[in-house]
Amino acid sequence: MVPQISSVLIFGGARGIGAATARAFTDSGARVTIADLLAEEGEAVAAELGSDRAQFVRCDVAEPQQISAAYDRAVEKFDAINVVFNNVGIARYGTVDELSLDDWDFTLRVNLTAQFVSCKRAVQEMKRTGGGVIVNTASILGHASQKTTAAYAASKAAVMGLTRTVAIDHAGDGIRCVSISPGTIDTPLVQIAARTFKDRKPEDLEREWAAHHPLNRLGKPEEVAAAVVFLASPQAGFITGSDLLIDGGIRSELYA
Template structure:
């Protein structure tokens, strides 16, 4: 028996990248999956892939910063599967700049998608999740919510907010039997990361990813399915005594000190 047999999951931002990896990992573990994407057509492609493998999946589209999107996604999940056991929030955008360079519109857009979207999804989904036995929420944050690179003020602040929101929800939802955790990935080979790499001085994207991989103790960037498997674990019953945790899925990036080793002469 698979961990998620008989369970239904809604994955916000499931149409690409880490969210897509979560959808595929959850489906492989037996879950019924509602795939959300900004573009419903892209979400439908992921749902079709799950269906072709013998799983049950539906697609729903819309801007996650709009409360109607979360309501529609939850309503369709309940109508199709009869219950909602797990919510995964993986929608996110990246913008670059320090606080002077970042426009107010850019700041608001990042927080609308990354933080407001997570709040709206959780606010809408939690009543249904509370009604199940052992419901869960998993939020995709980032290592940049705990440590920062230069020029990522809005993104880093938004991911830090998600870690704090996860902690707060974990405390509040424990009384309802719902566990809430986050994952903080390092550099993961996704369309968003590749778009960032494409902007590095005209360099070859794969060469940039190889270079960025050296920041991780394992010497490479991660794959979306590797994060997806971690999400599926946290969303399932085998992690039954884990809540309020931010799980680093970062290839050892945060474990290694950058200080040089050696003796000065």
């Protein structure tokens, strides 16, 4: 593994966990390329961090060529990439008899195939420069599921399998690969999800979701970001192929 984090590529870096992680990496001295479909928000984060330390690249991870273009831009500006954070995920809800094949395919394309495509290019770049770290985003729903989340849960469980295999295939190349499984984190996506229930107040739903966690609150994006920065650091140099639960203890409790 490279001894120092100098250049980081973050997919899904425009807001929430991704933006918090971009800030945390730049605070540690790294330079960051933020790749996201949300141009206005991504440009704002990059401007906040400064043009010498960050850049934004518009990227739809459902399109493999745009993932490749994000890598090209990162290498062009910062010479190399030694950390990649694949912070991507969408959800399409429905039981298996209701969920359309299009929704199933699109969920796996964004949540799983995009991370495969990114890992493929990351390995190629890191072999060239002597190693690095890939952090993939799985989910608590890769460990235990909820109703109507067949596509999402399947995709996130598969991310952990992908992570383990990349880790063992490329340990000899100086590349570590790990995944994280967040619980419910207080991000714009969670807030949007809370507003989709027309018969419930968003604040009531968020309190209910918080109560499911033994810590009795939602997680903070900055808490996930701190874990990602640690996993990418030399201090975590003996960690590879593992998944880190960042879930407020929700997976530990059998009955609430």
